[in-house]
């Protein structure tokens with residue numbers, strides 16, 4: 001076994017860390033307090049090639065691997081949860097399904113601008129009454145002549161207000177058992193009948209755009225159907241498996257940041273005449289945080305490695321997502337505790353880590369859903 005990152009992966013870590021420290025970090029407080037999507041930062045990330053890390057050069061990507069991409073998400077997440085979430089959603093949910101299932105023409109037309117960093121994209125699966133139970137999708141797409149006519153409503157969709165393309169899931173018919181066939185369809189964001197509203201007032205990841213979408217007789221050419229029409233459900237489960245690695249990487253980044261801040265504060269804060277880092281109660285918290293961060297990193301990198309080896313990774317992606325995101329929440333909570341009253345104040349930033357980390361236990365499959373996925377993989 002080789003736990004060393006290769007040269008390219010080390011280079012990506014350094015490049016993204018420099019960018020995150022120099023460009024994103026000075027803006028993180030403003031991004032959170034003003035709940036403003038930092039579009040200019042995304043343009044710069046696009047120019048650096050970050051949007052195309054896991055895609056081939058022929059589609060505007062940089063031919064990297066999933067592990068390099070996970071490292072990039074980790075480094076962005078280490079400074080800003082909002083930017084990390086929008087980045088992960090753009091690559092894993094916006095671009096990846098087009099890469100996995102698109103025709104050559106769809107890849108050229110829709111994937112290339114996203115991977116090249118010239119356009120953002122979203123994935124619209126969740127509906128007001130279909131969250132964990134995505135099979136309960138109510139949105140419909142009816143084929144009329146050469147066009148699909150789409151009607152329905154999607155909620156909580158990341159990046160939708162800034163996206164050029166939104167992949168939406170919709171019921172396109174019934175199979176032999178009378179069950180709904182759910183397909184994925186590429187919808188240009190400027191389509192007539194499409195309304196995008198980003199009025200949510202969120203607890204955390206406040207600078208990540210989250211929108212609801214209403215589709216009112218939206219017409220798209222039938223060529224916009226993505227992949228096998230009968231396997232839409234399986235396709236988005238595969239998309240979510242990959243996406244979970246990036247949400248896990250984001251959790252890892254927040255957990256790492258929590259550990260670093262807590263350690264630095266513990267070393268500088270004095271009570272009872274000595275550094276609080278000399279109290280065993282504080283040392284044990286830091287020791288547990290450090291161990292869990294290490295374990296989360298191993299799980300995230302292993303899931304990414306399995307995907308890169310084209311081996312099954314559903315269970316390991318669920319392990320990584322579940323453990324790394326719950327680690328992020330625990331680590332952020334302990335970082336606040338180690339900061340005492342100061343940790344409760346916005347100025348010290350650790351409270352933002354906790355607010356941002358909470359979302360990671362919900363999006364792309366809640367912690368309960370991850371446990372269901374793992375149990376199913378065990379044969380339960």
Ligand SMILES: Cc1cc2nc3c(=O)[nH]c(=O)nc-3n(C[C@H](O)[C@H](O)[C@H](O)COP(=O)(O)OP(=O)(O)OC[C@H]3O[C@@H](n4cnc5c(N)ncnc54)[C@H](O)[C@@H]3O)c2cc1C
Nearest residue numbers: 123124125126131132156157158210362363364365366368
């Ligand atoms: C900021 C943000 C960004 C998001 N981005 C996107 C996006 O880009 N695209 C997208 O499609 N969606 C997105 N989502 C939606 C997200 O994926 C859903 O919120 C999530 O899957 C949970 O669905 P729900 O909110 O309907 O909760 P529900 O499914 O109603 O769940 C409520 C509770 O019940 C539990 N539960 C449900 N079913 C079971 C069960 N069978 N067994 C045990 N417990 C169960 C859940 O774990 C949860 O605790 C986003 C959400 C947020 C908040």
